[in-house]
Amino acid sequence: MLTIGQLAAYAGVTVRAVRHYHQIGLLPEPERDASGYRRYRAAAVVSLIKIRTLADAGVPLSRIAQMLDAEAAAFAEAVQRIDSHLRDEIERLETSRRQIAQLAAGDALALPPEVIAYLDRLRELGVSERMVEGERDGWILLAARWPDRVREFIPGKFAQLDDPHVVRLYRVLSEIFDDDDAGDDPRLEEAADLMAGLAEQAYACGENSLGEEAYDDLPHDLLDTLAVEADPRVERLVALLRERGWGGWNRMERLAERPG
Amino acid sequence: MLTIGQLAAYAGVTVRAVRHYHQIGLLPEPERDASGYRRYRAAAVVSLIKIRTLADAGVPLSRIAQMLDAEAAAFAEAVQRIDSHLRDEIERLETSRRQIAQLAAGDALALPPEVIAYLDRLRELGVSERMVEGERDGWILLAARWPDRVREFIPGKFAQLDDPHVVRLYRVLSEIFDDDDAGDDPRLEEAADLMAGLAEQAYACGENSLGEEAYDDLPHDLLDTLAVEADPRVERLVALLRERGWGGWNRMERLAERPG
DNA sequence: TGGAGGGTTGACGCAGCGTCAGGGTCAAGC
DNA sequence: GCTTGACCCTGACGCTGCGTCAACCCTCCA
Numbered sequence: 406m407l408t409i410g411q412l413a414a415y416a417g418v419t420v421r422a423v424r425h426y427h428q429i430g431l432l433p434e435p436e437r438d439a440s441g442y443r444r445y446r447a448a449a450v451v452s453l454i455k456i457r458t459l460a461d462a463g464v465p466l467s468r469i470a471q472m473l474d475a476e477a478a479a480f481a482e483a484v485q486r487i488d489s490h491l492r493d494e495i496e497r498l499e500t501s502r503r504q505i506a507q508l509a510a511g512d513a514l515a516l517p518p519e520v521i522a523y524l525d526r527l528r529e530l531g532v533s534e535r536m537v538e539g540e541r542d543g544w545i546l547l548a549a550r551w552p553d554r555v556r557e558f559i560p561g562k563f564a565q566l567d568d569p570h571v572v573r574l575y576r577v578l579s580e581i582f583d584d585d586d587a588g589d590d591p592r593l594e595e596a597a598d599l600m601a602g603l604a605e606q607a608y609a610c611g612e613n614s615l616g617e618e619a620y621d622d623l624p625h626d627l628l629d630t631l632a633v634e635a636d637p638r639v640e641r642l643v644a645l646l647r648e649r650g651w652g653g654w655n656r657m658e659r660l661a662e663r664p665g
Numbered sequence: 666m667l668t669i670g671q672l673a674a675y676a677g678v679t680v681r682a683v684r685h686y687h688q689i690g691l692l693p694e695p696e697r698d699a700s701g702y703r704r705y706r707a708a709a710v711v712s713l714i715k716i717r718t719l720a721d722a723g724v725p726l727s728r729i730a731q732m733l734d735a736e737a738a739a740f741a742e743a744v745q746r747i748d749s750h751l752r753d754e755i756e757r758l759e760t761s762r763r764q765i766a767q768l769a770a771g772d773a774l775a776l777p778p779e780v781i782a783y784l785d786r787l788r789e790l791g792v793s794e795r796m797v798e799g800e801r802d803g804w805i806l807l808a809a810r811w812p813d814r815v816r817e818f819i820p821g822k823f824a825q826l827d828d829p830h831v832v833r834l835y836r837v838l839s840e841i842f843d844d845d846d847a848g849d850d851p852r853l854e855e856a857a858d859l860m861a862g863l864a865e866q867a868y869a870c871g872e873n874s875l876g877e878e879a880y881d882d883l884p885h886d887l888l889d890t891l892a893v894e895a896d897p898r899v900e901r902l903v904a905l906l907r908e909r910g911w912g913g914w915n916r917m918e919r920l921a922e923r924p925g
Numbered sequence: 926t927g928g929a930g931g932g933t934t935g936a937c938g939c940a941g942c943g944t945c946a947g948g949g950t951c952a953a954g955c
Numbered sequence: 956g957c958t959t960g961a962c963c964c965t966g967a968c969g970c971t972g973c974g975t976c977a978a979c980c981c982t983c984c985a
Contacts, residue, residue, distance in 0.1 A: 410931065415883070416809060420932090425973055440981055442932055447891035451802045454809045458775040462768060463761035466972070484768050491762045495755055501723035502751045508722065508744050515718040542711045549676060549714045623675070631707035670962065680963090685942055700950055702963055726941070 406444040416453040423453065431456060431470055463491050519559040520544045526563065530572050533579035539635050543628050543655070550624045574599040582636050593638065597645035604646075604657045628655040666704040676713040683713065691716060691730055723751050779819040780804045786823065790832050793839035799895050803888050803915070810884045834859040842896050853898065857905035864917045888915040 413420045426432035435445045459469045464487050472483050507513050527537050548555045565571045577596045632639045632654055643654055651657045673680045686692035695705045719729045724747050732743050767773050787797050808815045825831045837856045892899045903914055911917045
């Protein structure tokens with residue numbers, strides 16, 4: 406007759422595990438000796454080893470009992486189910502690995518490589534780190550809403566960077582936002598002029614600023630408020646644009662009438 | 666300003682998950698409106714998406730906060746750690762899959778294929794299912810103690826089966842144990858004679874019944890008590906063997922003197 | 926005779942939420 | 956003005972498979 410410690414040692418498990426199996430009814434409680442100690446027969450060792458074998462193979466404890474007294478056919482079927490479950494788990498983890506492999510750089514968080522390349526291009530053009538981060542957050546929002554479409558937007562954005570006005574705009578904005586103190590910066594006027602001109606140009610070509618159809622409005626609203634949250638001077642810029650006949654920020658649209 | 670439901674929907678998570686992130690301090694609690702509802706800014710959406718991206722990649726929540734404000738180098742190092750952890754997990758699961766693949770048949774539980782083959786051979790020779798199961802449980806005990814050695818035992822056991830006395834013994838034992846009623850079976854005498862003869866023969870060749878060295882005694886004791894537990898008539902057989910000058914059951918040894 | 930090294934029950938802790946329970950709130954339709 | 960359904964709130968337990976105290980009892984050996 407074995408004590409719980411001897412039993413556990415023989416089967417290569419912890420005492421706590423054995424007690425756990427008793428608690429959930431997986432291994433029957435043995436008789437007790439005079440002092441209340443559990444005393445095990447040899448058959449218990451065999452049972453415990455079978456349990457551990459299944460548990461080590463990834464069978465959830467809740468199903469081991471059924472499997473142990475299943476007929477060969479039912480057993481095989483159960484094995485099948487467990488196996489396909491394991492396969493799914495492995496698949497999930499491998500997807501995770503692939504995903505974190507993409508996280509090599511900080512920017513890559515939740516963004517496809519095309520967008521990363523675009524952000525790096527902005528840096529090359531002298532756009533401030535602060536603005537690039539703002540852009541990045543915007544793209545994160547877009548990527549969350551349209552994971553597939555977002556890559557289609559990128560070529561158009563790259564093309565825009567060929568226009569010196571666009572580059573100039575980014576630089577002016579960089580300067581404005583990098584100055585923490587300036588509440589009423591005269592450069593805001595220049596930025597507004599640039600943006601209005603670009604909007605006019607895009608409108609003439611029959612596109613809007615992002616080059617995509619309407620989809621839904623939520624992401625654009627979010628992008629706008631995100632910008633305002635990032636720097637309240639954006640609100641001032643939006644007002645200046647409105648004076649120039651353009652509404653919105655990320656996706657601008659011509660206003661019906663110039664306000665009074 | 667978004668409600669928690671809108672926030673969650675945009676980021677593709679459940680409301681409960683968002684509240685959980687608040688609870689553990691991963692996502693800061695936003696302001697509340699007049700009726701106590703949480704109201705989120707656009708920046709919260711970006712934060713939440715970043716969190717989900719890392720969590721989906723298998724980063725434990727407890728480490729996401731550190732990673733989000735880590736520098737590029739520290740971030741990369743953390744990614745490395747996560748990745749190797751994932752690799753280990755995958756390895757573990759694949760081991761599990763290999764193991765359960767071995768569990769195709771009921772016998773295979775915790776036993777190497779050589780032992781399975783031996784058990785099948787017993788069945789072919791007309792050994793009863795009941796006895797085979799007893800043998801199997803014994804091998805499970807041996808395999809747990811000596812996972813590597815147990816395969817070495819098998820060739821010797823196969824060889825023994827070439828001896829017609831051994832086959833005869835197994836069949837007699839099968840018959841005895843399959844009769845539920847017989848308490849004092851005359852065939853027990855025949856079995857004891859056969860066993861004593863085989864022991865004598867083995868002793869003459871300088872081997873003991875299992876063909877292995879002493880190792881430790883626990884498994885053998887367990888095997889003996891296992892047999893007695895399986896059928897109390899084993900005890901009677903052990904007594905008969907003792908009369909014939911042999912002690913033990915699975916591993917028999919010559920007694921110094923025939924008992925008075 | 927005392928101390929080490931077993932054993933006993935009971936309880937909390939872990940990760941990441943799911944899922945009630947038992948409320949209050951909001952927008953819309955009657 | 957009232958109902959209805961869809962949200963929101965907090966609080967709490969449940970899941971998996973044990974690890975790890977705590978507080979106590981039993982046994983064996985020097």
